[in-house]
Amino acid sequence: MESTSADGGGFLSRMALNDNKAGMEGLDRERINKIIIESSKGSRFYENEAKKELQVNQRIEKMTLQRAQITEQQLQKAHTQVEKMVNELDMSRDLSRLIVHVDMDAFYAAVEMRDCPELKDKPMAVGSMSMLSTSNYHARKFGVRAAMPGFIAKKLCPNLVIVPCNFDKYRAVSNEIRKIFAAYDPNFMPMSLDEAYLDFTDHLEQRISWPESLRTHCLHTDITETGELQSKVPQESEPCVENLSPLLFEDSPSSTPSLPPSGEKVESGGGSEVFGTCVEEAVREMRFRIEQKTTLTASAGIAPNTMIAKVCSDKNKPNGQYRVPSNREAVMDFIQTLPVRKVSGIGKVSEKMLSSLGITTCAHLGQQMALLSLMFSETAWHHFMRISLGLGSTHMERDGERKSMSTERTFREMSVAEEQLSLCRELCEDLAADMKKEGLRGKTITLKLKNVKFEVKSRACTLPCAVATTDEIFAAAKDLLKTEIENVSPQQLQLRLMGVRISTFVSADDKKPQQKSIVGFLQQGSSGPSHGIVPNSVKETASHLPMERPPPAGSHILEQLPQKVPKLQGLPWAAGQTGAQVSVAGENQPQSFFQKAYAKKLSLQVRSLSETDKGQGSVCSGFTQPATDNPKSRGAVIEMHESAQGLLGSSGNPSITREEPVRVAPPEASASTSGAAAPDPETLTCPVCFGEVRTTDLQVFNRHIDLCLSGVATETPTDTDSESDGDGGPKGFTVIDEGVPEKGEDKERQKRSNPEDALSAFKTCDALRGPSVTRAEDTGDPGAKERRSGDKPLLDHHGSRRVHSPQRASSSHRGDPATQSSRLEAPPGHEGSTLICPVCQVPQNTHDLTVFNHHVDLCLNQEVLHMLAPPSSSSSSTMRPPVTAKRGQELHTARPNKGKSKRRGPPASPPAKKAKGRGSQNTIDKFFM
DNA sequence: GCGGATCAC
DNA sequence: TATGGTGATCCGC
Numbered sequence A: 001m002e003s004t005s006a007d008g009g010g011f012l013s014r015m016a017l018n019d020n021k022a023g024m025e026g027l028d029r030e031r032i033n034k035i036i037i038e039s040s041k042g043s044r045f046y047e048n049e050a051k052k053e054l055q056v057n058q059r060i061e062k063m064t065l066q067r068a069q070i071t072e073q074q075l076q077k078a079h080t081q082v083e084k085m086v087n088e089l090d091m092s093r094d095l096s097r098l099i100v101h102v103d104m105d106a107f108y109a110a111v112e113m114r115d116c117p118e119l120k121d122k123p124m125a126v127g128s129m130s131m132l133s134t135s136n137y138h139a140r141k142f143g144v145r146a147a148m149p150g151f152i153a154k155k156l157c158p159n160l161v162i163v164p165c166n167f168d169k170y171r172a173v174s175n176e177i178r179k180i181f182a183a184y185d186p187n188f189m190p191m192s193l194d195e196a197y198l199d200f201t202d203h204l205e206q207r208i209s210w211p212e213s214l215r216t217h218c219l220h221t222d223i224t225e226t227g228e229l230q231s232k233v234p235q236e237s238e239p240c241v242e243n244l245s246p247l248l249f250e251d252s253p254s255s256t257p258s259l260p261p262s263g264e265k266v267e268s269g270g271g272s273e274v275f276g277t278c279v280e281e282a283v284r285e286m287r288f289r290i291e292q293k294t295t296l297t298a299s300a301g302i303a304p305n306t307m308i309a310k311v312c313s314d315k316n317k318p319n320g321q322y323r324v325p326s327n328r329e330a331v332m333d334f335i336q337t338l339p340v341r342k343v344s345g346i347g348k349v350s351e352k353m354l355s356s357l358g359i360t361t362c363a364h365l366g367q368q369m370a371l372l373s374l375m376f377s378e379t380a381w382h383h384f385m386r387i388s389l390g391l392g393s394t395h396m397e398r399d400g401e402r403k404s405m406s407t408e409r410t411f412r413e414m415s416v417a418e419e420q421l422s423l424c425r426e427l428c429e430d431l432a433a434d435m436k437k438e439g440l441r442g443k444t445i446t447l448k449l450k451n452v453k454f455e456v457k458s459r460a461c462t463l464p465c466a467v468a469t470t471d472e473i474f475a476a477a478k479d480l481l482k483t484e485i486e487n488v489s490p491q492q493l494q495l496r497l498m499g500v501r502i503s504t505f506v507s508a509d510d511k512k513p514q515q516k517s518i519v520g521f522l523q524q525g526s527s528g529p530s531h532g533i534v535p536n537s538v539k540e541t542a543s544h545l546p547m548e549r550p551p552p553a554g555s556h557i558l559e560q561l562p563q564k565v566p567k568l569q570g571l572p573w574a575a576g577q578t579g580a581q582v583s584v585a586g587e588n589q590p591q592s593f594f595q596k597a598y599a600k601k602l603s604l605q606v607r608s609l610s611e612t613d614k615g616q617g618s619v620c621s622g623f624t625q626p627a628t629d630n631p632k633s634r635g636a637v638i639e640m641h642e643s644a645q646g647l648l649g650s651s652g653n654p655s656i657t658r659e660e661p662v663r664v665a666p667p668e669a670s671a672s673t674s675g676a677a678a679p680d681p682e683t684l685t686c687p688v689c690f691g692e693v694r695t696t697d698l699q700v701f702n703r704h705i706d707l708c709l710s711g712v713a714t715e716t717p718t719d720t721d722s723e724s725d726g727d728g729g730p731k732g733f734t735v736i737d738e739g740v741p742e743k744g745e746d747k748e749r750q751k752r753s754n755p756e757d758a759l760s761a762f763k764t765c766d767a768l769r770g771p772s773v774t775r776a777e778d779t780g781d782p783g784a785k786e787r788r789s790g791d792k793p794l795l796d797h798h799g800s801r802r803v804h805s806p807q808r809a810s811s812s813h814r815g816d817p818a819t820q821s822s823r824l825e826a827p828p829g830h831e832g833s834t835l836i837c838p839v840c841q842v843p844q845n846t847h848d849l850t851v852f853n854h855h856v857d858l859c860l861n862q863e864v865l866h867m868l869a870p871p872s873s874s875s876s877s878t879m880r881p882p883v884t885a886k887r888g889q890e891l892h893t894a895r896p897n898k899g900k901s902k903r904r905g906p907p908a909s910p911p912a913k914k915a916k917g918r919g920s921q922n923t924i925d926k927f928f929m
Numbered sequence B: 001g002c003g004g005a006t007c008a009c
Numbered sequence C: 001t002a003t004g005g006t007g008a009t010c011c012g013c
Helices: A029-040 A044-068 A072-091 A107-115 A150-156 A167-184 A201-207 A263-268 A279-294 A306-315 A328-336 A348-356 A362-367 A369-375 A378-388 A417-438 A470-488 A511-515 A518-527 A535-543 A579-588 A593-611 A698-710 A743-752 A758-764 A849-868
Strands: A099-104 A124-127 A132-135 A161-163 A189-192 A195-199 A216-218 A221-223 A229-231 A272-274 A298-303 A321-323 A404-414 A442-451 A456-467 A495-505
Touching: A029 A044, A029 A150, A044 A348, A044 A369, A072 A369, A072 A378, A099 A167, A099 A279, A099 A306, A107 A124, A107 A132, A107 A167, A124 A150, A132 A150, A150 A161, A167 A195, A167 A279, A195 A306, A201 A279, A216 A279, A279 A298, A279 A321, A298 A306, A306 A321, A306 A328, A328 A362, A362 A369, A362 A378, A369 A378, A404 A417, A404 A442, A417 A470, A417 A495, A442 A470, A456 A470, A456 A495, A470 A495
Parallel strands: A124 A161, A298 A321
Antiparallel strands: A099 A195, A099 A298, A124 A132, A189 A195, A216 A272, A221 A229, A404 A495, A442 A456, A442 A495
């Protein structure tokens, strides 16, 4: 534990070596810390760390004062209450599951060592001089570890070899090991490329009756002439060959317990090994298979819940495993001496705060629960309580839907506003591309800035409607950035990082915002299940709906609360989505007359649109709205999270002046009638027959379109005001009004876009594009993103394994196609005829008009997207002029292509559609004007 | 809803 | 020369 009082002498505990990692025991911490501090002292980074340290210390001081005021009575009362809860929790303890946490040993480093044997004997790390992702065990002995800058690592270990990241490689290996994971738990929960939780319970139930043959695994290693290990073709069916146990780490504890004396088989050269039926043997087998397949070693923890399993996997790292048996005593024994810092969710700051209360182990945690309940939030102390009891998640939960998406980049100091705005746009382009891949739309845009003093600030605005395109996002982000620039004027913002985040996603089945938006219509099409086309697919996906494991009997409320432990990637449409197929079909069709005509019409419209201020359809104006302060109903947070991060979240940084948030006026009461905002409010143009429909009633207009699409309409209805359909029957185009700026807003926007405005001028200056951004090396861990990537591999079906556990593979779906409003009313007499899509001209294998309409929607979607894609734009990074690096500098492109392991899109991703151009808001108004 | 902070990987 | 990127959550406003 760090001594908080010892920080006085200028020593920053937060910068000290974090040796909370395998392979870093017994180091000369003093010497290492000295080097670390010496290397940093005086830097702006260091100064900022010092500032943060001070803040934490102040929090602790405050806490200490608070503690002194707690009376004995209060403590007593709290004690009885806590006691009661503890008992309840304890009784609800679920010891029935066998949870395994698997963690590859020094993953990236191990992969690099495998592929470059010369590295094996050397201290090495993966990353760059700026930041390391991981280090091998040899390097760890020098104090070199992940998240350490390479240049400091070099000082600790001058012979350190730093290898750049190669995520494609790691990903490939990861896919291999995941196939093995799936053999033991098809619903395994990947945490990152190299880590996962598995529930072995079901596997073991089956395994107990398996014949030995199913538990026999061959050795598939070969020895090259150089004596190096080589992984052979990873085929389980291959004949066994000579074995050599690969040793990545000379000091592997090899603590792997093997119940039967199976170890001899490894040495016997018999070429195969038989594994037992107990959980240790099953896990050992899994690790064996991983090693056979990848030549890399993994460590594992076995326990009744995720929290303990995670700790266990670290216990015998590398290349080892550890089990805490499934009984209360074993769990409590294990917990007693466990440092709180080892528990996932308790980080540097939490550790320090607890330490100031004399709490360093989980046993202390239990002893001080009454006090903790008085000093921490309910969320926090509940979490502490669960830790103190050795409780954790006992079931793998499906991943929830993504809540935000962001892109950020670090670069050399950038102070010129034009460059900053240009970079901002690039970030928005990246973000929009990512959004498109997942078919998402969000309402809140957050700009993140880090200045050269490492101070971070964020500014957000929430738009009235969800957005997704570059222009839409940029419109908001730009305003936020401009406001910040103006706020420091005439000084400059000296930035070292910029990021753009989008959140508050509007789900596909949330009809209101979704269907009001033509943008949604245009974009969602093939990417979301909300436009499911084929009825079969609907059924199929429904059958794949995840089945939750029932809560354990007698489960206490806290036990059932949502667990936050990383879950399966839940890309809503990772699997079974049909939109992609349809889109592809649509794209591949030759142009029909309809398409051509429609395209022509659209291109005219788009062209006329493009004359006006393109895309700056900012609905996020910089002005502040009179605070419609709502009484915050800040209810107590009830949810318990397995790893409740930020439990001790503090109350803001006093040193940063908080500015009034930029807000946006709520949408005017113009909803659903925006069609009237079109140039001619009296008529709308039908996209099918191109006839002018004299109405402003969208229902009427929709009905007309429906009829046209069904081939029934032969005349243009002219009844303008028959709002007959009070029944709210199925509609055609659900017309919209999102994003249509009010006149005033429009003006405001134009004002800010005035060419005289230096901050706006950049937009037209292509030369300013692609500022000299020093791209941060790829040291990031793609794992976090991986979690969301939805590329969960299928079960590795090899032979006779039959595990009847619920399938989660098809993931969740954002919207049920069946719930979407249908587009056509079925005209009588159409049941038997084949429907032909007027867009792609392909006969549709359905008589269901709802289904058919969905298809037409998608085809139209394709068309419009094609039309909107400017020939040169496609906003692809490849279009960016390369950035010229200064001499002696790496050539950094402004857009990292690789590190963005974000969203390794599954093949089920929507077909690559051309990006929309800089076109302005794609509102129905503009398309039909 | 915003902004800062914490945490995991 | 030089200290990351992405996503989530919590807390106090």
